[in-house]
Amino acid sequence: MIHWALATLILAFALVAAWWLSLKPSNDRDWADEVSRTLRGRVQGSLVLLRDIRDFDWRGNTDYTARWHDSVYDLETLQSVDMALSYWMGPAIAHTLVSFGFSDGRHLVFSVEIRRERDEAFSTLGGFLRQFELAIVAAEERDILHVRAGPRKEQVFLYPVRMPAPALRALFLSYVERANQLAQKPRFYHTLTANCTTLVYDMVRPLVPGLPLDYRLILSGYLPEYLYSHGGLDTHLPLDVLRAQADITQRAAQSGTAAAFSQRIRTPASAKRTVPPS
Template sequence: MTTISTMATPRKWRALAFMARFVLRLVIVIFTAWFTLAAFYQAAPGWKWPVISAGFLIGLVAVLAVRRRPLLACVLLLAAMLLCSYWWSSIRPSNDRDWAADVAHGVTATTAGDRITLYNVRSFQWRTTEDFDPVWRTEQYDLASLQSVDLLNSVWSNPAIAHTLVSFGFSDGRHIVFSAEIRKERSEAFSEIGGFFKEFELVLIAAEESDIVRLRTNIRRETVSLYPLLLPPKVARALFMSYIDKANALAAEPEFYQTITANCTTIVFRLARLIDPGIPFDWRIIVSGYLPDYLYDRGLIRTDLPLSQVKKQAEISSQAQASPAQGDDYSRVIRPVLKGG
């Protein structure tokens, strides 16, 4: 029995050593891949490929060293992680860059009782995505006259991914839409992968529906759906004020957009949780094309019809494209009388 036990021990140690080497190699490969993408999106143009090449070379040396010089591999990995951590933490968000025209200004606000003044309300007149009249306004709203809250989902390619906007309607017929968006610089284009690597700042845009919704229905010709939210007046007011607070916070301290954790839908969820901390998280908040399903299950949109019919009635792109309406008329066009079951 002693002989068998003695023989088993070296095998056990060899198996553990093999597993340790495998895990170490895997960590090195994953870190090298992460660094390659981070350098691609964040290294200065003249340094991008030299930095990527150096990182790849260090990673290759560390992987090859794992079998015979594991201590060297660990030292290289730890040193690279420490240097990258210092570099990564030095990349800070900013509100002062050469922004693209449509995100040149984030909304800010002041309050005096129920009187809300919004600065930099976007009111563009779009002819194409490249041809538009840039107009930014200062508008006042009476929170006591807030009548409705609508959630809009805009799908452009993959039905599982949608942009989420929230529109607040007032008794005077005006609607103001809040949208958390990437803040591109003039030379940048949107990248889902770049959104993981501090490529863009986050900006909160406030805009008229004839700007920000019509851009999606008539100009980009996306599939846009509008869902009236079933919220008590007190909650609707609190949600509006949470947007105001977030807008002023972003103006004071900028944040990065993050494809998963700080995007158009997760911002809505975070603000809603400020009102009701008990709202449960759900995978459909991340896969935002299915957000209406989540709202339906939570009873936050109408549930007197099957979900498929609710979704069908919510689509507004075709009626928007069939009408030349702009301004407040556009808001009326996209809100037909909803049919019951």
């Protein structure tokens, strides 16, 4: 009797495993509007043409005007990179975004996200079970930072990251390469191994030799501590001071989709800053 029960259990497990392995990622589904298009890029010398950059006008979390555009970026004018962290469920978990700044004042944000279907909602468990495809979104700051700080009521921090110019350009190109790969061959999002932080680490690791694996790559809310300890942030100031300076929540929420959004969120405000998540 015990043998039959064990055999039945093994068979059931094998059937579930076979079903799970049979799931294939796709670029052809009824996607939610904000991930409905696939980013693609073409590199010609120092110029990068990106297609389908997101620039939504968000009035609420479900009230928006969808806009997409193409644009050309000159890597010779790339001069800064910022790490944005958006907290929605306590201090340990944050969504990681990377914003590149150019000498003409433009800022472009790359975000590794789930590619949610129209009737789906994010689920941590679903991220383990091949429920979601993976997406790389390129967006204007006035879209992707505003919607998180404003309509979604998340707490958003923006940290200037120290990175040599060659590594800065290589990281930008790595995002473009990964986006092109996903456009040709979709893959699944995974809560631990293919998420908004681990993919960034995979791209940065070849550019910064010796950058170690760390639990804070999973508990991404603690990424500032990780970067600070490895010289990625300005260590002339205490981390608590950097964290207070990085809190752009109020400015990003209030600036809406103004053309000067990027300048406004980087202008120190006299208003009282919110405390970091705790």
